Amino acid sequence: MSKPKLRARLASLSFTEKIKILEKLRERSAKIAGSGLRKDRNGRGTKRNSESGK
Amino acid sequence: MRETIAAINQIHADGVIGKYAIGGAVGATFYLEPAATLDLDIFVSLPIYEHLKSRGGKVQDEYIVIGGWPVQFLPPSNDLEREAIAEAVSTTVEGVDTWVMSAEHLVAIALRTGRAKDYSRILQFVEQGAVDHEKLQSILQRNGLTQKWQKFKQKYLEDAK
Numbered sequence: 001m002s003k004p005k006l007r008a009r010l011a012s013l014s015f016t017e018k019i020k021i022l023e024k025l026r027e028r029s030a031k032i033a034g035s036g037l038r039k040d041r042n043g044r045g046t047k048r049n050s051e052s053g054k
Numbered sequence: 055m056r057e058t059i060a061a062i063n064q065i066h067a068d069g070v071i072g073k074y075a076i077g078g079a080v081g082a083t084f085y086l087e088p089a090a091t092l093d094l095d096i097f098v099s100l101p102i103y104e105h106l107k108s109r110g111g112k113v114q115d116e117y118i119v120i121g122g123w124p125v126q127f128l129p130p131s132n133d134l135e136r137e138a139i140a141e142a143v144s145t146t147v148e149g150v151d152t153w154v155m156s157a158e159h160l161v162a163i164a165l166r167t168g169r170a171k172d173y174s175r176i177l178q179f180v181e182q183g184a185v186d187h188e189k190l191q192s193i194l195q196r197n198g199l200t201q202k203w204q205k206f207k208q209k210y211l212e213d214a215k
Contacts, residue, residue, distance in 0.1 A: 006087075007086075007087045007182065008182065010087035010088060011085070011086050011087045011182055011184070015083070015084050015145050015146070015147055015154075016146070016147050016148050016149075018083050018084070018087075018088045019055045019080075019083070019088075019147050019148070021088040022055075022080065022083055022088040022089075022090070022091065023055060025088060025089075025090040025091075026090065026091065026092060028090075029090050029092065030092075
């Protein structure tokens with residue numbers, strides 16, 4: 001499926017369905033932040049990420 | 055999110071706040087494809103942090119965590135935001151009633167705010183045909199944003215053709 005078609009399909013979902021996707025995106029983002037994979041400008045995992053587990 | 059909105063509705067039912075409107079990225083998600091966001095923006099007329107803290111809400115920077123979501127309550131700072139709350143569209147999330155700003159108000163507020171991510175969101179609204187242009191023009195005109203819209207159009211919409 002092309003990107004514009006996929007976007008249109010996602011946009012046509014009900015608000016409830018979209019909120020469920022949004023919650024999954026949020027959980028994924030929190031997991032990535034907690035993994036220390038996000039790097040600071042020096043290429044290290046950020047101090048905040050590694051200390052807070054966020 | 056269901057729990058979050060149900061708690062906000064309870065505060066509304068208790069008479070602490072009047073009508074509110076979901077704005078920001080969650081508001082935009084009502085019209086567009088879901089976009090990752092960490093918080094929920096609620097536009098509402100009264101400051102309610104003390105009330106929420108007394109009911110067990112945890113304050114975290116400018117947010118209060120309700121139902122696992124950091125919620126930012128934003129008092130309207132101008133006529134545009136007051137109008138956006140008054141004309142918010144009613145909908146439901148997982149069976150819970152709520153209000154979301156109209157697409158045109160979300161676009162006008164994003165234009166006024168003017169950060170890169172706001173402009174990006176406006177483009178999504180336009181590209182996906184989620185905006186009633188006549189209604190948008192009327193809102194922009196009422197709120198002194200016509201010139202800014204012309205500049206935005208010139209830079210991001212007409213150059214792209």
